Amino acid sequence: MEVSSEEVHDSKMLKKMVDNASKNNVVKRVLADGTYDSKPNFQYLRDNGIEGAIKVRKNSNSKAMGCYPRKIVVIQQIKDFDKWKDSVSYGYRWMAETVFSSIKRMFGEYVSARKFPNMTKELILKASLYNMFTTMNI
Numbered sequence: 001m002e003v004s005s006e007e008v009h010d011s012k013m014l015k016k017m018v019d020n021a022s023k024n025n026v027v028k029r030v031l032a033d034g035t036y037d038s039k040p041n042f043q044y045l046r047d048n049g050i051e052g053a054i055k056v057r058k059n060s061n062s063k064a065m066g067c068y069p070r071k072i073v074v075i076q077q078i079k080d081f082d083k084w085k086d087s088v089s090y091g092y093r094w095m096a097e098t099v100f101s102s103i104k105r106m107f108g109e110y111v112s113a114r115k116f117p118n119m120t121k122e123l124i125l126k127a128s129l130y131n132m133f134t135t136m137n138i
Helices: 010-024 039-047 068-079 081-087 090-107 116-135
Strands: 029-032 051-054
Touching: 010 029, 010 039, 029 090, 039 051, 039 068, 051 068, 068 081, 081 090, 090 116
Parallel strands: 029 051
Antiparallel strands: none
């Protein structure tokens, strides 16, 4: 889990999240929505031997423009999005989206804390409670 201020765009956090996940896991593919569509993200994943299953923007250009890994994904999605989606198991993103939705329903969409360190603690607490609740056999 990474917590950032609201000024930090999600796409800037991909490298840090993948690096953290790679410490204890073998990361073969990253499923991500269009928020993570950037040349640096595609290049970082390719450089680390990770498949970038990132939904690109609808108006994406199929020219490489310095990022061949992104170009390939753009071409695949333009040609047949459903085929691309199936080939990378993009539908499995629902698992992460379900967790986010559940946490928001349980605890609300906003944090109560005002200082960033306390916001981080509040979010970690909410995620920990969610994990506890989901493992209970009630």
